[in-house]
Every structure is written in structure tokens, then in C-alpha cells.
Amino acid sequence: METSEHRSLCHQLAEDLSWLEGHCRRQAGLEEHVGRLRLAAALVRNCVGPFLEGEPPRPLHIAVVGGAGSGKSTITNFLVGSNVAEANPQAGFTRHPVAYAQNNGTLHWPVQYGFLQPLTRLSNGAPANLDEDVYQIRHVSANSGYNLLQDFVVWDCPDMTTWAATGYVPRLIEVCGLADVVIYVASDERYNDEVPTQFLHFLMAAGKPVVVCLTKARETEAEALRQHFEKEVLAKLPGRQAAVLIIPFLKPEELADPVKHAARYRVPLLNQIAVLGNSPATARQRTVRAAVNHLAAGTDSFLESARADLIALDQYRSLANACQVEFEQRYFREYLTSEKFRRFDEAMVKLIDLLELPGVGKVISSALYVVRTPYRLLKGLVQKALSRPEGPQLPEKPVLEAALSAWLDRLKAESLRRENSHPLWAHVAKGLDDGLNAGAKKKLEETFRGFQMGLADEVERTSRAIYADLEKNPVLLNTLRGGKFALDVAAVATPLVTFGLSPWDLVLVPLALSVTQMLVELFGKQYVESQREQTRRRQYDLARALVAKPLGEWIAQWPLSGGSSFEQLQQVLNRIPQSIRKVQEAVEQVSAAQTGEVRA
Structure with a gap:
């Protein structure tokens, strides 16, 4: 040297x-x-x-x-x-x-x-x-x-x-x-x-x-x-x-x-x-x-x-982390639990349509569709009778903004309560009236843009995969189509074989075909709902990774930024041992x- x-x-x-x-x-x-x-x-x-x-x-x-x-x-x-x-x-x-x-x-x-x-x-x-x-x-x-x-x-x-x-x-x-x-x-x-x-x-x-x-x-x-x-x-x-x-x-x-x-x-x-x-x-x-x-x-x-300073910093970070958890939970509770992911409803329709016979088989499918008309009408009436009007869903961004405001309000209340215990809390309380508040909102805007881009791709990819993956696998698709057609044939043949030709066939055949359709729709719905819930969970994880985590890190590190004495303290404590x-x-x-x- x-x-x-x-x-x-x-x-x-x-x-x-x-x-x-x-x-x-x-x-x-x-x-x-x-x-x-x-x-x-x-x-x-x-x-x-x-x-x-x-x-x-x-x-x-x-x-x-x-x-x-x-x-x-x-x-x-x-x-x-x-x-x-x-x-x-x-x-x-x-x-x-x-x-x-x-x-x-x-x-x-x-x-x-x-x-x-x-x-x-x-x-x-x-x-x-x-x-x-x-x-x-x-x-x-x-x-x-x-x-x-x-x-x-x-x-x-x-x-x-x-x-x-x-x-x-x-x-x-x-x-x-x-x-x-x-x-x-x-x-x-x-x-x-x-x-x-x-x-x-x-x-x-x-x-x-x-x-x-x-x-x-x-x-x-x-x-x-x-x-x-x-x-x-x-x-x-x-x-x-x-x-x-x-x-x-x-x-x-x-x-x-x-x-x-x-x-x-x-x-x-x-x-x-x-x-x-x-x-x-x-x-x-x-x-x-x-x-x-x-x-x-x-x-x-x-x-x-600097032990007192480090303790105060740890307390502040713990508080910021607790507020971050509340932010994430509020987003899930107030937005994600009521989000319908309408693209999955469309995917459900496409999946059921995909299971119908192609080509010449469309004639048979159309005939079966006509036979199931009573089932469709009855199902529509039941759904209409049992359904409740949906309340207006809060838009995603206002939910996040409200959650951030609650986060900052809690920080403000705690910093005012503790400001006499250590200068850090007075520094945070002052910052919440100035740079910290505005900076956090700006950070939310930045992270939300990236989150929206990633989210759109995620929902589109998952909903499309419900039927697109099946389209790419002809063997599985034809197997499912054949299975569904076999059920329909069995539904028609069973009353005829059991009771022979009789006026009751006009009731039993549509009823049997309705049961097979209901079973197919039930299994399809379960699969689509599982994908919907997985998407809900992935969106929650995505929001945590792309919005809550960067925002939490920014807020937790705020006292150690902007040339503050606490930023200098951190730098000094890192340099002295070296x-x-x-x-x-x-x-x-x-x-x-x-x-x-x-x-x-």
C-alpha cells in the first residue's frame, strides 16, 4: 500500500x-x-x-x-x-x-x-x-x-x-x-x-x-x-x-x-x-x-x-414490514376475493365447445343440442332465480392507493407516538409531511405500471391455456370428445334398451342427455375454477413481488436515503470495521x- x-x-x-x-x-x-x-x-x-x-x-x-x-x-x-x-x-x-x-x-x-x-x-x-x-x-x-x-x-x-x-x-x-x-x-x-x-x-x-x-x-x-x-x-x-x-x-x-x-x-x-x-x-x-x-x-x-439508533431502525423496519403485510392482505380482501376473471368464463365456454364433435359430427352435436333445449331453459331459470345482483367492484388501483394511505397513516401515528423516544421517529414524522409521503405514492405509480403489464400476460396466458393446451394435444382432445360422445350414446341407448320405444322416451332421452351434459359442464367448471383460483393466488403473489415488496423496501430504507444523518450513520458503521x-x-x-x- x-x-x-x-x-x-x-x-x-x-x-x-x-x-x-x-x-x-x-x-x-x-x-x-x-x-x-x-x-x-x-x-x-x-x-x-x-x-x-x-x-x-x-x-x-x-x-x-x-x-x-x-x-x-x-x-x-x-x-x-x-x-x-x-x-x-x-x-x-x-x-x-x-x-x-x-x-x-x-x-x-x-x-x-x-x-x-x-x-x-x-x-x-x-x-x-x-x-x-x-x-x-x-x-x-x-x-x-x-x-x-x-x-x-x-x-x-x-x-x-x-x-x-x-x-x-x-x-x-x-x-x-x-x-x-x-x-x-x-x-x-x-x-x-x-x-x-x-x-x-x-x-x-x-x-x-x-x-x-x-x-x-x-x-x-x-x-x-x-x-x-x-x-x-x-x-x-x-x-x-x-x-x-x-x-x-x-x-x-x-x-x-x-x-x-x-x-x-x-x-x-x-x-x-x-x-x-x-x-x-x-x-x-x-x-x-x-x-x-x-x-x-x-x-x-x-x-x-450506535445501538440506540440501530434499535430504532429495526423497530421502524419491523413497523414498515407489518404495514406491508396489512397492505397485501387488504389488497387480497378488498379486490382479489371479488375479482371474477371474466376471461375464464369465456374459456369455459370455449372448452365445452371444443369437446363437441368436429366435421360431420357437428350434425350429431347440433341434434343433441336441440334435444337438450329443456335442460338449457331450466338451467337458465334456476340460475336467474338463485343468482343475486353483484355489487359494484372497487377498481384495482384505488384499492392499492387506499391501502397505501392506511400504511402511511399508521406510520404517521406510530412516529408521532414515539418521536420523543429517538430522533429517527421525529425524522420519519417530518418526512411523512414532505418527501416520504409523495415519494411512496410515486413509487406505487411506478410499480403498478410494471405490475399491470405482468398481470395482463399472466391472466391471458392462464385462461387461454385452458383450451389452447388441449388444442395442441390431438390425442387427448379426441379421447375426451370420444368419451363425451360415448356418454351421449349411452344416455340415448339406455332408455331405449330398458323401456323400448314408448312415449316415455320423449322425456327420458332428453333427461339422460341433460345429465351427461351437466356432468361434462361440472367437471369442466371444476377445472376452470381451479385455474381461476390459481390465477387469483398468482396475481396475489405477483402483487406482492412487483408492488408490495419494492414499495416496502423503499419505505423501510427511506430513513437511510436522501443524505440524512441516518444514511451517513449506516455508511459509517459499514466502513469503520473494514x-x-x-x-x-x-x-x-x-x-x-x-x-x-x-x-x-
């Missing part, structure tokens, strides 16, 4: 994670998901992206984090070796990240598109309490024998306060994504506060190397505090164990010059950093591998952030190549 492909891949993944973060931020109760997604995007932007584009490992980045008033700026001064960070008794004084780097002009700063993207770099200095989405770099000179800033940039970060903070907490998380080492600072008074502990859990789960500094403790209580912290806090957290250092209350002179007056506390901290960053290339690879492992392991949790797998593969390839170069 080329560098440009790496850049495009990381940019897309970071954008998707950021979009999902913003989507979660607009919903209550998803604050922790917001933080996790912000860190995931920061890992891609600031850690994985530069690595894949070949950025050198030096400098490594140290993020100093902690709760309000814990002493972060003091620890920053310890690391830098100068009293440069603005330690302030006011809790929450630092509102944007401040980076401390050496002032010899050798600092290499990544220039990749998207690096620390949500934050703007200040070109001029500003106080640390500037509450804007910015960061600044302050250059300092080394005043100690060990110059940490040769290999590291030290970040003094805003407070860990609450997941819901939309201001400086995201700035803190952005730098945590960049960090190769995290210094977690907690005072002995508030070392077990819930939110900072959640942040510590959060960072250790992401695979960040953490050094814990417990501040403001009495020296006589230092060891007891360490043991208590390890038991009550660290033992309950996942991942590797963090080193714990105690930095007690410091005197003013120790705060003013930590190099000279607080070396016994500062040196152990520097040693921990030196171990973690002994080889910048190895440390950076460790950071990147931990980042992609966290992304891979957290894929399900990233998607879980992008994470590709990033993981790319990191493995680049790491293997770098390892090979080092060995060579």
Missing part, C-alpha cells in the same frame, strides 16, 4: 470516527462513548497516520493528565527541569494543551493533514487558561544534566473533569491519542475520584504506558498511600501495571527549582520515562501497535455507540519493513 493510500485510509477512518462521535454527542447518555470515539479518532490522526507516512519516531510525546488541582503543572516542571508551567491554586486553570519542547530549533513536528486537527496551533504565546480549541508550543532551555526534551515533548493538559464537558476535555483526549507515555497525577485527597479514575481506566485500556504520580501526601504516609492506591484503584483496572511514584508536599524552593532542590523526587520520575523511551523507534512502534490493537478490540464498542482491519494490516507491513531495515 502506497503512502497516499495510507493517508486516504487514515483520513477516512478518522473522519468516520469523528462523525460518529458528533452523532453520539447529540444524544443524552452517550458521554463515555463520545470520549472513546474521540480517543480512537485521535489515535488514527496523531499516532497511526504519521507512523504509516514515515514520520521519524523522535520526539516522543508525554501527556501529563489528572484531575483538578492535582498538581499537573508541578509535574510538568519536574519533567522539563524548569519552572515554566503556570502552576495556579485555581483548579482548572489550564484550559488548552501546552507543549514544552527544546529551544535549539531541532524539533520535528508532524505536518500530516489531520494531525491534532480539531485544535489550532497558536502562533503567538497565550496564557494557559485560554479556553479555545487551540494548542501551543513553548520552547525552553535545559537546566539539568539530563535533558528530557532531547527525545520528548511534554504536554501540560487540561483537567479531567467530566465526560460531558464539550470544551477542554476533548482537547485533553486529543493529546492523549498522540502520547507515547502518560503521566497520571492525583492528589492524596482526591486520588480515587470517579471521573479521573474512569479516565485512567480509559487510557490503560487503550494500551498507553502510564506512570502514576501521587502528590501532596505526607512523607510519613507515602508508602501506605501507594499500597492503598494500588489495591483500591490499579488492581481494578485492566492492562499492564503502572509504576506509582509519591511526590509529597513541596516547599516553595523545591517548586521554584526542582532540579536543585527536588532531585530525590524528580530523578525516579525521569528514570521511569527513560525506561519507557529508551529507544524512540521501539517506543513509537509500541505506541502504534497498542493503538491499532485498541482500535481492533474496540470495534464492537464503537458500533455499540477500515480498522486495513489499518491494522498496513501497520503490520510497515512495522515488519522497519524491523527488517534495523536488522540489515
Whole structure:
């Protein structure tokens, strides 16, 4: 994979994670998901992206984090070796990240598109309490024998306060994504506060190397505090164990010059950093591998952030499917059950006519027709007496339009009832007053045209096949004709043989011929009716396939169309797992190549 492909891949993944973060931020109760997604995007932007584009490992980045008033700026001064960070008794004084780097002009700063993207770099200095989405770099000179800033940039970060903070907490998380080492600072008074502990859990789960500094403790209580912290806090957290250092209350002179007056506390901290960053290339690879492992392991949790959206979408689709079933049943009930399919009546007449003898036999058939005249007259009178006037049948299209209106009305009622439960329902309710309603009716028009064309062919083909198939099979046709003629002959012969020639023959012969005709018509009618019902069922299936199904799919997918946020959500949820797998593969390839170069 080329560098440009790496850049495009990381940019897309970071954008998707950021979009999902913003989507979660607009919903209550998803604050922790917001933080996790912000860190995931920061890992891609600031850690994985530069690595894949070949950025050198030096400098490594140290993020100093902690709760309000814990002493972060003091620890920053310890690391830098100068009293440069603005330690302030006011809790929450630092509102944007401040980076401390050496002032010899050798600092290499990544220039990749998207690096620390949500934050703007200040070109001029500003106080640390500037509450804007910015960061600044302050250059300092080394005043100690060990110059940490040769290999590291030290970040003094805003407070860990609450997941819901939309201001400086995201700035803190952005730098945590960049960090190769995290210094977690907690005072002995508030070392077990819930939110900072959640942040510590959060960072250790992401695979960040953490050094814990417990501040403001009495020296006589230092060891007891360490043991208590390890038991009550660290033992309950996942991942590797963090080193714990105690930095007690410091005197003013120790705060003013930590190099000279607080070396016994500062040196152990520097040693921990030196171990973690002994080889910048190895440390950076460790950071990147931990980042992609966290992304891979957290894929399900990233998607879980959209669980409420997916549940709402499933509920909407289930409702749309239920409405589709009602639409189909209403069409069958109000139209198909009363549809007569008149072509089958015509087919019935043609079938009976086809069974009459052809050629010279027509003379015999005509004679038999005359003999059956009383039967035909009587049958007509009975049918007229028993038949009821048919009610007017509703046309097919108005039935479908009424069924669609009922479908949309039910969607409207349900969406109004549920609109406070999730934004999707408000989106649907609004759409039913605008594009969804009109679009569904337009979709019905489109599908109905195709349905009519297919339906006309189906009815014509089936009704015609009743007699056309028989015409194409002369053997079967002649067999049926012969059978019918044999019945007629038997009907005439039976009275004559039984009673001989008598006046009763004038009654018995027409009666017997009427019975044979009635039997033939009965069997023919049963066959035609079975074909009529099959056609009714096929028309129902055709309506489901060509009208109801496309219409149902269109309505079910409507929230995920037209550039809506739910369409974007679906696209993002589909892309994120694929992008994470590709990033993981790319990191493995680049790491293997770098390892090979080092060995060579």
C-alpha cells in the first residue's frame, strides 16, 4: 500500500470516527462513548497516520493528565527541569494543551493533514487558561544534566473533569491519542475520584504506558498511600501495571527549582520515562501497535455507540414490514376475493365447445343440442332465480392507493407516538409531511405500471391455456370428445334398451342427455375454477413481488436515503470495521519493513 493510500485510509477512518462521535454527542447518555470515539479518532490522526507516512519516531510525546488541582503543572516542571508551567491554586486553570519542547530549533513536528486537527496551533504565546480549541508550543532551555526534551515533548493538559464537558476535555483526549507515555497525577485527597479514575481506566485500556504520580501526601504516609492506591484503584483496572511514584508536599524552593532542590523526587520520575523511551523507534512502534490493537478490540464498542439508533431502525423496519403485510392482505380482501376473471368464463365456454364433435359430427352435436333445449331453459331459470345482483367492484388501483394511505397513516401515528423516544421517529414524522409521503405514492405509480403489464400476460396466458393446451394435444382432445360422445350414446341407448320405444322416451332421452351434459359442464367448471383460483393466488403473489415488496423496501430504507444523518450513520458503521482491519494490516507491513531495515 502506497503512502497516499495510507493517508486516504487514515483520513477516512478518522473522519468516520469523528462523525460518529458528533452523532453520539447529540444524544443524552452517550458521554463515555463520545470520549472513546474521540480517543480512537485521535489515535488514527496523531499516532497511526504519521507512523504509516514515515514520520521519524523522535520526539516522543508525554501527556501529563489528572484531575483538578492535582498538581499537573508541578509535574510538568519536574519533567522539563524548569519552572515554566503556570502552576495556579485555581483548579482548572489550564484550559488548552501546552507543549514544552527544546529551544535549539531541532524539533520535528508532524505536518500530516489531520494531525491534532480539531485544535489550532497558536502562533503567538497565550496564557494557559485560554479556553479555545487551540494548542501551543513553548520552547525552553535545559537546566539539568539530563535533558528530557532531547527525545520528548511534554504536554501540560487540561483537567479531567467530566465526560460531558464539550470544551477542554476533548482537547485533553486529543493529546492523549498522540502520547507515547502518560503521566497520571492525583492528589492524596482526591486520588480515587470517579471521573479521573474512569479516565485512567480509559487510557490503560487503550494500551498507553502510564506512570502514576501521587502528590501532596505526607512523607510519613507515602508508602501506605501507594499500597492503598494500588489495591483500591490499579488492581481494578485492566492492562499492564503502572509504576506509582509519591511526590509529597513541596516547599516553595523545591517548586521554584526542582532540579536543585527536588532531585530525590524528580530523578525516579525521569528514570521511569527513560525506561519507557529508551529507544524512540521501539517506543513509537509500541505506541502504534497498542493503538491499532485498541482500535481492533474496540470495534464492537464503537458500533455499540450506535445501538440506540440501530434499535430504532429495526423497530421502524419491523413497523414498515407489518404495514406491508396489512397492505397485501387488504389488497387480497378488498379486490382479489371479488375479482371474477371474466376471461375464464369465456374459456369455459370455449372448452365445452371444443369437446363437441368436429366435421360431420357437428350434425350429431347440433341434434343433441336441440334435444337438450329443456335442460338449457331450466338451467337458465334456476340460475336467474338463485343468482343475486353483484355489487359494484372497487377498481384495482384505488384499492392499492387506499391501502397505501392506511400504511402511511399508521406510520404517521406510530412516529408521532414515539418521536420523543429517538430522533429517527421525529425524522420519519417530518418526512411523512414532505418527501416520504409523495415519494411512496410515486413509487406505487411506478410499480403498478410494471405490475399491470405482468398481470395482463399472466391472466391471458392462464385462461387461454385452458383450451389452447388441449388444442395442441390431438390425442387427448379426441379421447375426451370420444368419451363425451360415448356418454351421449349411452344416455340415448339406455332408455331405449330398458323401456323400448314408448312415449316415455320423449322425456327420458332428453333427461339422460341433460345429465351427461351437466356432468361434462361440472367437471369442466371444476377445472376452470381451479385455474381461476390459481390465477387469483398468482396475481396475489405477483402483487406482492412487483408492488408490495419494492414499495416496502423503499419505505423501510427511506430513513437511510436522501443524505440524512441516518444514511451517513449506516455508511459509517459499514466502513469503520473494514477500515480498522486495513489499518491494522498496513501497520503490520510497515512495522515488519522497519524491523527488517534495523536488522540489515
